[in-house]
Amino acid sequence: MPIDFAPSAESAEITQRTEAFVRDVVIPEEQATGGVPGPAGGLGDDLRARLQDGAKAAGVFAPHAPVDVGGHGLGMSDRASVFEAAGYSLLGPLALNIAAPDEGNVHLLAEVANPEQRERYLAPLASGATRSCFAMTEPAPGAGSDPAALASTATRVDGGWRIDGRKWFITGADGAGFAIVMARTSGSAGDRGGATMFLVDADNPGMQVGRHIDTLDQTFFGGHCEVTFEDCRVGDDAILGALDQGFRYAQVRLAPARLTHCMRWLGIARRAQDIAVARAAERELFGSALAELGMAQAMIADNEIDIAAARGLIVRSCWELDQGRSGAQSSAIAKTFCAEATWRVVDRSLQLCGALGVSGDALLSRYLREVRPFRIYDGPSETHRWAIARRVVRRHRDDR
Numbered sequence: 246m247p248i249d250f251a252p253s254a255e256s257a258e259i260t261q262r263t264e265a266f267v268r269d270v271v272i273p274e275e276q277a278t279g280g281v282p283g284p285a286g287g288l289g290d291d292l293r294a295r296l297q298d299g300a301k302a303a304g305v306f307a308p309h310a311p312v313d314v315g316g317h318g319l320g321m322s323d324r325a326s327v328f329e330a331a332g333y334s335l336l337g338p339l340a341l342n343i344a345a346p347d348e349g350n351v352h353l354l355a356e357v358a359n360p361e362q363r364e365r366y367l368a369p370l371a372s373g374a375t376r377s378c379f380a381m382t383e384p385a386p387g388a389g390s391d392p393a394a395l396a397s398t399a400t401r402v403d404g405g406w407r408i409d410g411r412k413w414f415i416t417g418a419d420g421a422g423f424a425i426v427m428a429r430t431s432g433s434a435g436d437r438g439g440a441t442m443f444l445v446d447a448d449n450p451g452m453q454v455g456r457h458i459d460t461l462d463q464t465f466f467g468g469h470c471e472v473t474f475e476d477c478r479v480g481d482d483a484i485l486g487a488l489d490q491g492f493r494y495a496q497v498r499l500a501p502a503r504l505t506h507c508m509r510w511l512g513i514a515r516r517a518q519d520i521a522v523a524r525a526a527e528r529e530l531f532g533s534a535l536a537e538l539g540m541a542q543a544m545i546a547d548n549e550i551d552i553a554a555a556r557g558l559i560v561r562s563c564w565e566l567d568q569g570r571s572g573a574q575s576s577a578i579a580k581t582f583c584a585e586a587t588w589r590v591v592d593r594s595l596q597l598c599g600a601l602g603v604s605g606d607a608l609l610s611r612y613l614r615e616v617r618p619f620r621i622y623d624g625p626s627e628t629h630r631w632a633i634a635r636r637v638v639r640r641h642r643d644d645r
């Protein structure tokens with residue numbers, strides 16, 4: 246089958262508008278705040294609303310959301326360049342309403358929600374009227390790299406379900422209007438099936454958002470929180486999709502969400518490279534511009550190679566998803582490479598800038614802290630390498 250990676254005319258237009266919007270509106274806000282939007286329920290809410298109003302006025306808001314809920318309805322391949330353009334600033338994804346976890350949740354709800362759930366949860370999420378979180382990970386020995394360790398339970402009770410469990414690292418939980426919660430409806434920890442996704446409103450008295458976990462990164466809106474479910478009562482209408490199919494739906498969310506993370510962080514890698522190149526072209530050292538010195542040139546070239554390779558892997562995997570293929574292997578490869586390549590690019594860029602690089606003045610040290618956790622969330626590099634190798638060996642055995 247011929248492979249066509251060319252973006253549609255609509256995607257190219259939205260990308261151009263996004264680049265202009267990020268340059269003129271978002272980057273000044275990033276420079277004023279150091280890229281950290283501020284707390285939910287405080288100044289952060291004002292900044293989010295201001296940026297999102299700006300994105301709506303610029304015609305670039307919600308490029309991924311279905312058209313019937315006010316989005317542009319772009320497929321995976323068409324998202325790539327738009328998300329990368331938004332990711333050129335730490336605040337760009339928040340402005341376009343394509344930051345994690347809302348962006349992945351919009352995708353999941355668009356695929357799985359029934360008409361009532363679309364109206365109640367998807368529409369306000371797509372418009373930015375509300376935020377959401379995705380509650381899967383649990384403190385050890387619960388779900389982490391191995392989702393089958395899921396320990397939270399949902400037990401049948403009169404009129405619905407009772408959810409009990411402890412989650413942590415739940416991004417955006419503070420101030421979210423609702424959570425998509427993974428809980429076990431059959432089997433026990435270690436079983437590969439038996440999970441169900443539930444939509445839980447944040448005002449449910451059985452759901453408590455606890456402390457913000459202090460982390461290396463600080464730009465995700467609403468923080469990374471502990472969330473407790475205790476005698477949390479929901480009706481049957483809270484089930485997202487079908488009973489016991491939660492792990493299958495997690496895959497619906499995970500492959501695209503991995504790739505959109507790659508797209509956004511690729512934007513930051515490109516930004517870091519641009520900052521470093523501008524500096525290296527100007528800085529005089531040992532009788533020439535830094536950019537004329539061989540070891541600096543090697544870093545600039547390696548950055549360019551990492552960026553180009555990452556982009557190639559993203560568009561290849563997006564193309565597979567748009568063809569209706571699973572993209573499991575290609576998205577794992579892209580995710581592993583991008584998470585490590587963006588780290589390398591930001592690290593080299595920081596090195597090229599010397600002391601300026603580690604200062605708060607150049608934003609590079611903030612970027613370095615933001616990209617590091619990407620090697621852990623959406624599957625640590627080791628989990629992906631393990632899964633990639635297993636598929637390769639299985640293919641070898643099947644071919645024999």
Ligand SMILES: Cc1cc2nc3c(=O)[nH]c(=O)nc-3n(C[C@H](O)[C@H](O)[C@H](O)COP(=O)(O)OP(=O)(O)OC[C@H]3O[C@@H](n4cnc5c(N)ncnc54)[C@H](O)[C@@H]3O)c2cc1C
Binds near residue numbers: 388417624628
């Ligand atoms: C910033 C951030 C935001 C997050 N946001 C969310 C969120 O919104 N919702 C949510 O549900 N979760 C979220 N998470 C949790 C994230 O999904 C988990 O951290 C991730 O799945 C890894 O699980 P774990 O932390 O329990 O590590 P563990 O499962 O304990 O793994 C520890 C380490 O084991 C190694 N490892 C894993 N698999 C293998 C293997 N096959 N072979 C060899 N070594 C291996 C890796 O080095 C890994 O880092 C977030 C995490 C971070 C850091």
